[in-house]
Amino acid sequence: DSGVTQTPKHLITATGQRVTLRCSPRSGDLSVYWYQQSLDQGLQFLIQYYNGEERAKGNILERFSAQQFPDLHSELNLSSLELGDSALYFCASSPGVAGANVLTFGAGSRLTVL
Amino acid sequence: AQSVTQLGSHVSVSEGALVLLRCNYSSSVPPYLFWYVQYPNQGLQLLLKYTTGATLVKGINGFEAEFKKSETSFHLTKPSAHMSDAAEYFCAVSDQATGANNLFFGTGTRLTVIP
Numbered sequence: 001d002s003g004v005t006q007t008p009k010h011l012i013t014a015t016g017q018r019v020t021l022r023c024s025p026r027s028g029d030l031s032v033y034w035y036q037q038s039l040d041q042g043l044q045f046l047i048q049y050y051n052g053e054e055r056a057k058g059n060i061l062e063r064f065s066a067q068q069f070p071d072l073h074s075e076l077n078l079s080s081l082e083l084g085d086s087a088l089y090f091c092a093s094s095p096g097v098a099g100a101n102v103l104t105f106g107a108g109s110r111l112t113v114l
Numbered sequence: 115a116q117s118v119t120q121l122g123s124h125v126s127v128s129e130g131a132l133v134l135l136r137c138n139y140s141s142s143v144p145p146y147l148f149w150y151v152q153y154p155n156q157g158l159q160l161l162l163k164y165t166t167g168a169t170l171v172k173g174i175n176g177f178e179a180e181f182k183k184s185e186t187s188f189h190l191t192k193p194s195a196h197m198s199d200a201a202e203y204f205c206a207v208s209d210q211a212t213g214a215n216n217l218f219f220g221t222g223t224r225l226t227v228i229p
Contacts, residue, residue: 056216
């Protein structure tokens with residue numbers, strides 16, 4: 001157990017729908033990251049939050065949004081889902097934003113869009 | 115911009131043989147480099163990292179990597195492969211150019227260990 005908790009572990013939904021993925025960071029970590037892993041795109045950085053504020057944005061689609069709450073948990077919202085959104089979504093956390101910080105990953109949420 | 119390139123999407127070795135997984139990086143600033151391992155149906159686990167100092171870095175499970183600035187490489191090695199090493203391995207570089215520290219990952223190398 002890495003200490004990073006992601007729910008749900010598996011999610012099956014239909015095109016056009018909206019889902020929310022949840023992440024609780026490791027105790028004491030202030031920074032949360034979201035990554036998408038798919039066969040064709042590999043591991044893609046989506047977005048990072050630090051202590052409630054957006055810190056960095058990667059290849060995140062406009063249909064996707066995220067936030068980090070005062071208790072430091074984070075949610076990734078995916079809307080108007082398409083077949084191509086089927087992927088494994090990872091959350092990671094780190095103590096801060098220093099480059100040497102190690103990212104600790106959760107087990108992932110597997111999204112299947114039918 | 116920072117990036118990493120992993121040469122070889124699949125590597126097969128015999129049990130007991132040397133493991134060598136290749137990673138080359140591109141960075142406009144001194145890089146922070148990482149190797150992560152992903153076992154089936156699991157998240158990514160840190161194997162080792164290089165930030166500053168000693169260029170030969172030792173990690174968990176007998177793995178080590180050497181930072182070679184002249185070759186812009188950070189190859190991962192293990193002297194003797196074990197069946198339990200079968201997994202996917204990712205090299206990553208920390209994005210320091212923008213002041214953030216998210217990781218850019220390579221495309222991964224799937225290691226198969228043959229008994």
